[in-house]
Amino acid sequence: MNFKKILAVIDSNTEQQKSLSRALEISEKTGASVTAFLNIYDFSYEMTTMLSMDERENMRQAVVDDRTEWLTNVIKEAFSETDHKIDIKVVWHNRPYESIIYEVIEKGYDLIVKGTQQHSLLESVIFTPTDWHIMRKAPVPVLLVKEHDWPMGGKIIAALNLGSDIEEHQSLNQQITKHALHFTKLLGSELHLVNAYPGTPTNIVIEIPEFDPTQYNQTIRQHHIDAMQNHAQQHHISPAQCHIDEGLPEYVIPHCAEQLDAELVVLGTVGRQGISAALIGNTAEHVIDKLNCDVLAIKPEGFVSPIRI
8 A cells, every 4th residue: 555646735825734744744755746736716707797708718817827826936935845846736616625536536646635624513514614525525545634743653543443244344444454554654653443332322221121231331342342352463453552432433532542642543434425414424524623633534445436527
């Protein structure tokens, strides 16, 4: 497993491009090529009906050229010390996530790197952020970058779902662990496996008086311990680096990440879309805003993006 072509998504609202910094950090260790990708769009240019199609196209191109010059200068000033060549691509498109995925599919990129910010609950339900669209629909791993450094000898977490017998989930656990091991090797880090398991459903205890919640809880926990031991042995990971906690993943994973001061959490996203995605969301999305470190989102093997060129 190796990343050969990295697409770093640029944020035009800031001079500090943490996605590009992280992409270059990976590139220096892997030899991957890096492209700084900026999507721009201004609806007012489409509404200028007094102008001909050619004139509107010329106006759009003028904006693209201006932003290309801006990005070139940002890279010269901020990344002057790097010897690595950075390609630049600026496109005009009204849906940033689509333009990013088009570029990935057309040019064969194998990693998207994007800076991310905290989203309010209102935004996440009504206006799905570009980050989440990319996570659901991109056919390659997506690295969402926050402010946490990547020190040598740090900690990396592989967030697993080991209680499921569904083949897709088991396959995804393997993918997550392999990617986490790859970054562990790159960064000289220590890998930790984290798995959350559900507590006893309250309604069962109320509705079935003879139900034994303690026994149920012990059985569920043991099932997850056995699955974790089996998975860890497959990948030669020490039991001391395995963590199994009761609770929802969106609380267990961030808690472990904070306790370990992890630099990166690798997790899977099944690409749920439509109404179920808006109302429920993916576990990955619930987890991301609670983490203070980078997140690498992995798709199941054989995933096909719903975005078509």
